[in-house]
Amino acid sequence: MTATSTAASASPAALLGVYARVGPLFVAGNGAELVAEDGTRYLDFVAGIGVNALGYNHPVVREAVERALGTGLVHVSNLYRTEPGERLAEELVRRSFADRVFFCNSGAEANEAAFKFARKWSGKTEIVAFSGSFHGRLFATLAATDRPEYRKPFEPLVPGVRIVPREDWAAVDHAVSASRTAAVIVEPVQGEGGVRPVDPEWLGFLRELCDSRGVAIIFDEVQCGLGRTGTLFAYEQTGVVPDVLTLAKPLAGGLPMGAVLLRDAIAAALKPGDHATTFGGGPLVASVALAVVRTIAEPDFLTGVRQKGEWLAARLASLAARSPRVREIRGRGLMWGLELAEPAAPFVTAARARGLLVLTAGANVLRLVPPLVITPHDLERGVAILEEVLA
Numbered sequence: 001m002t003a004t005s006t007a008a009s010a011s012p013a014a015l016l017g018v019y020a021r022v023g024p025l026f027v028a029g030n031g032a033e034l035v036a037e038d039g040t041r042y043l044d045f046v047a048g049i050g051v052n053a054l055g056y057n058h059p060v061v062r063e064a065v066e067r068a069l070g071t072g073l074v075h076v077s078n079l080y081r082t083e084p085g086e087r088l089a090e091e092l093v094r095r096s097f098a099d100r101v102f103f104c105n106s107g108a109e110a111n112e113a114a115f116k117f118a119r120k121w122s123g124k125t126e127i128v129a130f131s132g133s134f135h136g137r138l139f140a141t142l143a144a145t146d147r148p149e150y151r152k153p154f155e156p157l158v159p160g161v162r163i164v165p166r167e168d169w170a171a172v173d174h175a176v177s178a179s180r181t182a183a184v185i186v187e188p189v190q191g192e193g194g195v196r197p198v199d200p201e202w203l204g205f206l207r208e209l210c211d212s213r214g215v216a217i218i219f220d221e222v223q224c225g226l227g228r229t230g231t232l233f234a235y236e237q238t239g240v241v242p243d244v245l246t247l248a249k250p251l252a253g254g255l256p257m258g259a260v261l262l263r264d265a266i267a268a269a270l271k272p273g274d275h276a277t278t279f280g281g282g283p284l285v286a287s288v289a290l291a292v293v294r295t296i297a298e299p300d301f302l303t304g305v306r307q308k309g310e311w312l313a314a315r316l317a318s319l320a321a322r323s324p325r326v327r328e329i330r331g332r333g334l335m336w337g338l339e340l341a342e343p344a345a346p347f348v349t350a351a352r353a354r355g356l357l358v359l360t361a362g363a364n365v366l367r368l369v370p371p372l373v374i375t376p377h378d379l380e381r382g383v384a385i386l387e388e389v390l391a
């Protein structure tokens, strides 16, 4: 863990200004901490927005990268076979409802692919998404994302995508059409939309509705999947099994990777040439992802996430009971939102000034998604800072 000597001269001026980058220049990381240029350590409850499930500098990631590089294969075309991608697909199939896996490079790409697969399988075109959703920034995923400020400048988006009120039984019954709807897409726990676990009963209703109308259910587990909620997949806690599931963020330990998991019934509709992406599932990223998935899927690892999650839930509940600023807390495992009675952004700034990185999820929600490997001591330290900031 060494700071680079060139860091001091770096400037964001040449980067496209689509991010409002704030705070220090980070030059290193270890565990749940990021280290700034001046040596200041920040406790990181952002974790790359849910990417760094194993934190920074984790031996599993390091060793997997080094081992994979030892083969000399960073990339091999998907026109040929390589072992890591095949093994990773087998691992994901073995541990889920799915029969087949398609690899890509991001969450938005995984959802775009899922839409295409559902269209090809169903022969229908419409997609139904829900209020508060976030599924990505590409044209179809943006059409399924309930953020007017993100959508407006780029319209027209992909037609045939409808956003209906979430957990509204009548609205979904009306929107899902046997003749037009190819798929519905839903996050088992909405992330960007304010950390909102979905009502399992409504999800069960949605499952029945889709079954009776020949519509695929896509679960977007890009943010809430892979251990974040205390089970390998978030759907395991809902009692509902999807037809298609998308993953990304933590999958390859910080390297870019997305995946679409699907049942044979849908997979059978796809043939060579129907979809592709040059880098998807290359040997380096797949090797690292295999190591990450195996680590997270260990029963002891997931038990640890659940135990830390229960502790965090109790501490946040007690904080909420004492603080008039906190209206509600919501979450599962190590994915929590604090709905405030006022804008959340100033508290993000105040926490950073005290050495804690947190983020928002919409205007009034503070979001906490620490690395899953965070120690109880670091979790305690972070919550103590949060308490100071909200006092």
Ligand SMILES: Cc1ncc(COP(=O)(O)O)c(C=O)c1O
Residues within 6 Å of the ligand: 049, 105, 106, 107, 108, 109, 111, 134, 135, 136, 137, 187, 191, 192, 220, 221, 222, 223, 224, 248, 249
């Ligand atoms: C639930 C969900 N889906 C999709 C995405 C898009 O993922 P990416 O930024 O990798 O395209 C995100 C990103 O925040 C997400 O939270």
